[in-house]
Amino acid sequence: MLEQLYNAIFIGSIYALFAVGFALVFSVLDILNLAHPTVFMLGAFAALFAIGTLGLPWYVAVPFAVVASGLFGIALDRIAFAPLRRRGAPPLSAMISSLAVTLIVVRLVELRYGGDFITFPSGTVPSFLIRIGDATLEGVRLAIILLAVGLMAGLTFLVRQTQLGRDIRALAENPRAARILGVDVERAIAATFFISSALGGLAGVLLGFAYNSVDSKMGLPLELRAFTVMVVGGMGSLPGAVVGAYVLGLGEVASLVYLPAELRDAFAFGLLFLVLIVRPTGLFGQRATDRA
Amino acid sequence: MIEATLDFLSAYSTLIALVGVNALLALSVWVTLYAGQLTLGNAAFMAVGAYVAALLERHLGTPFPLALACGAAVAALVAVPLGLTVFRLRGVYLAIATLAFGEVLRVILLATPITGGGQGLNGIPPTTELWHIYLSLAVVAYVLWRVQGATVGRAWAAVREDEIAAASQGIAVRRYKLAAFVAGALVAGWAGGLSAHITFSIEPNDFAFGKAVQILVFAVVGGIPNPLGPIFGAALFTALPELLRPLRDYRDIFQGLVLLAVIIYLPRGLVTVSQLRRTRRLQQIGAADVA
Amino acid sequence: MLLEALGLAKRFGGVHAVADVDLAVGDRQVIGLIGPNGAGKTTLVNLISGHLRADAGAIRLAGEDITRLAPHALTARGIARTFQGVRLFKGLSAFDNVLIGTHSRMRSDVVRRLWPRGVPDRADREQALSLLARLGLARRANALAGELAYGDQRRLEIARALASKPRLLILDEPAAGMNPTETAALRELMRALVSEGVAILLIEHDVRLVMGTCERVAVLNFGRKIAEGTPAEVQADPAVREAYLGAEVA
Numbered sequence: 048m049l050e051q052l053y054n055a056i057f058i059g060s061i062y063a064l065f066a067v068g069f070a071l072v073f074s075v076l077d078i079l080n081l082a083h084p085t086v087f088m089l090g091a092f093a094a095l096f097a098i099g100t101l102g103l104p105w106y107v108a109v110p111f112a113v114v115a116s117g118l119f120g121i122a123l124d125r126i127a128f129a130p131l132r133r134r135g136a137p138p139l140s141a142m143i144s145s146l147a148v149t150l151i152v153v154r155l156v157e158l159r160y161g162g163d164f165i166t167f168p169s170g171t172v173p174s175f176l177i178r179i180g181d182a183t184l185e186g187v188r189l190a191i192i193l194l195a196v197g198l199m200a201g202l203t204f205l206v207r208q209t210q211l212g213r214d215i216r217a218l219a220e221n222p223r224a225a226r227i228l229g230v231d232v233e234r235a236i237a238a239t240f241f242i243s244s245a246l247g248g249l250a251g252v253l254l255g256f257a258y259n260s261v262d263s264k265m266g267l268p269l270e271l272r273a274f275t276v277m278v279v280g281g282m283g284s285l286p287g288a289v290v291g292a293y294v295l296g297l298g299e300v301a302s303l304v305y306l307p308a309e310l311r312d313a314f315a316f317g318l319l320f321l322v323l324i325v326r327p328t329g330l331f332g333q334r335a336t337d338r339a
Numbered sequence: 340m341i342e343a344t345l346d347f348l349s350a351y352s353t354l355i356a357l358v359g360v361n362a363l364l365a366l367s368v369w370v371t372l373y374a375g376q377l378t379l380g381n382a383a384f385m386a387v388g389a390y391v392a393a394l395l396e397r398h399l400g401t402p403f404p405l406a407l408a409c410g411a412a413v414a415a416l417v418a419v420p421l422g423l424t425v426f427r428l429r430g431v432y433l434a435i436a437t438l439a440f441g442e443v444l445r446v447i448l449l450a451t452p453i454t455g456g457g458q459g460l461n462g463i464p465p466t467t468e469l470w471h472i473y474l475s476l477a478v479v480a481y482v483l484w485r486v487q488g489a490t491v492g493r494a495w496a497a498v499r500e501d502e503i504a505a506a507s508q509g510i511a512v513r514r515y516k517l518a519a520f521v522a523g524a525l526v527a528g529w530a531g532g533l534s535a536h537i538t539f540s541i542e543p544n545d546f547a548f549g550k551a552v553q554i555l556v557f558a559v560v561g562g563i564p565n566p567l568g569p570i571f572g573a574a575l576f577t578a579l580p581e582l583l584r585p586l587r588d589y590r591d592i593f594q595g596l597v598l599l600a601v602i603i604y605l606p607r608g609l610v611t612v613s614q615l616r617r618t619r620r621l622q623q624i625g626a627a628d629v630a
Numbered sequence: 631m632l633l634e635a636l637g638l639a640k641r642f643g644g645v646h647a648v649a650d651v652d653l654a655v656g657d658r659q660v661i662g663l664i665g666p667n668g669a670g671k672t673t674l675v676n677l678i679s680g681h682l683r684a685d686a687g688a689i690r691l692a693g694e695d696i697t698r699l700a701p702h703a704l705t706a707r708g709i710a711r712t713f714q715g716v717r718l719f720k721g722l723s724a725f726d727n728v729l730i731g732t733h734s735r736m737r738s739d740v741v742r743r744l745w746p747r748g749v750p751d752r753a754d755r756e757q758a759l760s761l762l763a764r765l766g767l768a769r770r771a772n773a774l775a776g777e778l779a780y781g782d783q784r785r786l787e788i789a790r791a792l793a794s795k796p797r798l799l800i801l802d803e804p805a806a807g808m809n810p811t812e813t814a815a816l817r818e819l820m821r822a823l824v825s826e827g828v829a830i831l832l833i834e835h836d837v838r839l840v841m842g843t844c845e846r847v848a849v850l851n852f853g854r855k856i857a858e859g860t861p862a863e864v865q866a867d868p869a870v871r872e873a874y875l876g877a878e879v880a
Contacts, residue, residue, distance in 0.1 A: 126599075139559060144599055147596070147599035148595070150595030154592045271442060313443065316439045316442040316446065319436075324436075327432055493726065493729065496726070500721055507705060507713075508702075509702045509734025
């Protein structure tokens with residue numbers, strides 16, 4: 048029981064790191080960045096590259112992967128989103144261009160590493176066990192949970208207390224007004240993508256460490272769950288994404304008790320559908336339906 | 340000359356069939372996009388059509404055309420309550436809701452024994468001929484083209500442009516949105532039935548998120564102004580992997596690059612290239628008086 | 631009485647946008663609705679045109695209770711409107727915009743809705759063209775609505791509203807952005823429409839236009855009606871002056 052709770056919180060933490068980045072981009076730019084799962088995967092592979100090819104220790108590989116992911120995010124915006132913003136294209140176009148980038152990047156990774164699961168070289172990924180009573184818990188997961196919580200707090204501080212955070216919030220609220228008020232819009236957007244992708248990449252690295260496996264398709268299950276998390280928490284709401292992530296994590300693990308394994312995905316989508324019908328705004332979101 | 344054509348057709352018959360089916364699917368999404376709704380549920384309706392048609396034939400011996408019709412009809416019937424539940428949702432939420440529906444359906448298909456679960460259904464008779472597909476395509480395209488110029492088409496365009504203003508012009512917005520949604524489901528269901536009888540077997544993963552997105556890409560890349568757009572988009576992106584075959588492993592990369600290029604430089608779709616001249620002329624008329 | 635609104639109220643959260651408002655428009659009347667910004671004029675209009683649901687009160691059109699009807703049902707019954715910030719179908723041509731205005735009068739013919747053909751369709755198209763001409767937009771018929779000059783856009787909205795052959799036409803700040811020549815033309819149009827049997831509810835800030843065309847004027851402030859009467863009566867009313875100018879200087 049404790050093990051299940053522990054795993055639920057762990058997986059919720061991964062979802063939270065992933066979903067927060069997704070929600071951040073949506074709240075600032077009103078687009079669904081369908082390439083976000085790709086940065087998740089890239090983070091993991093960047094760590095693999097750092098450890099396996101460059102021979103770096105894991106505690107260097109992680110920041111390396113995070114920075115690499117962040118930079119990828121900025122590049123992604125320059126290539127796939129900025130041109131569309133300039134010509135005022137509808138959000139749908141941004142979704143499709145991010146999809147195109149996903150196609151390209153996933154294939155490039157597969158060309159280099161193949162499509163199968165890859166494990167980290169032995170001994171390179173920290174692993175220890177914690178014993179509490181009858182339960183045996185994977186220690187790395189605790190570290191991940193703590194790290195995730197710490198980062199959520201850090202992000203909250205950034206968004207609330209720093210100038211950059213204020214700029215980003217202004218941009219999210221009203222882009223035109225923000226521009227007029229002197230916000231450096233391009234810088235704020237670049238920062239948004241850096242943070243979003245850095246967090247997404249970190250989530251990938253951490254998951255890769257926790258399961259000691261990475262593969263080119265590891266972002267896919269997260270993509271659809273990110274939708275659920277965002278809708279449950281309220282589209283574009285960062286605290287909502289965090290809450291939604293843990294709700295999903297707990298719900299999924301709980302549902303495993305009652306549902307067969309194949310239907311595990313069903314929980315995420317069933318929840319998504321239910322929330323959309325009953326309360327589309329989720330917990331903290333903006334209006335989702337037409338007026339009266 | 341005729342022989343060469345027939346040879347070509349038989350060599351590439353699967354590809355040509357696939358282009359036709361994808362064109363139908365693209366049209367099914369086009370209808371909803373034309374009415375301003377972004378739906379990712381048509382892969383699910385395709386699945387409904389495919390499974391219903393295949394199961395009716397297998398268990399009840401239903402003749403092919405009737406099975407197809409039933410598949411399409413059931414897809415349309417499913418679309419009604421779904422449409423009513425989700426039509427209140429704006430833009431992105433609608434897309435996600437229809438996507439979620441598709442996934443829920445996929446999971447149901449996986450779990451239900453009669454549908455063969457994860458194995459799906461095998462040994463479906465390859466009854467579909469090229470002419471079935473292209474006749475369907477011609478009929479659907481023609482009907483949609485006529486409807487576009489009729490009251491319904493104009494109402495859809497109005498709803499797409501501005502729902503509130505459309506309501507003030509006497510357009511029952513929800514009814515029209517639902518109609519577009521159901522029409523799309525009908526066409527997608529029919530296409531699903533046709534498709535099942537080319538591929539001999541179907542399984543839930545054929546109709547997942549990837550398929551839904553693929554269909555959307557056909558329509559958007561092709562362009563919205565008229566039915567030719569999605570047909571063209573489907574043809575291009577279905578044929579592209581074949582054309583790029585010499586590139587082998589780099590195929591997907593080039594496909595992605597083509598898609599990226601098109602969406603960035605022609606966000607309104609390929610068809611708009613022909614529209615550009617007309618648009619420029621219209622702009623000139625409007626601008627001339629201001630000058 | 632063509633239109634009767636009784637005791638209308640609408641709340642948004644804690645704010646009473648409209649509270650206990652009565653309004654009446656008779657056949658062939660031009661009624662003005664004025665008030666400072668934020669007084670609730672547009673909310674009231676949204677209630678009458680069906681875009682918002684009233685929290686309390688009733689609306690009757692020629693005796694029929696229309697309080698709960700959706701906008702499209704009201705258009706079918708003869709209420710048409712323009713919007714404060716122009717809401718045209720920007721991606722469509724001016725001609726198409728007006729043609730869509732005829733939608734409500736085609737309800738009875740289901741087949742014709744799917745398949746354009748023959749005489750009825752031609753009649754609608756001709757009517758659309760003549761409306762465009764009437765509003766001075768004949769040359770711009772094929773221009774994209776989104777590309778028109780602002781004044782043209784406002785006139786196009788009126789043309790579109792007239793396409794449904796309304797009994798009651800609601801104009802929400804139609805003169806905004808118009809020069810004196812255009813405003814004079816608008817005044818003429820309104821007079822002509824009244825003589826053709828159309829009643830008009832006019833929301834406007836242009837005082838001269840309101841005073842020059844309206845038989846009666848209602849004044850809103852903070853969601854309540856604070857005065858009603860002939861233009862002269864309303865202009866002299868101290869409550870009205872206070873609403874616009876603040877407290878009277880002693």
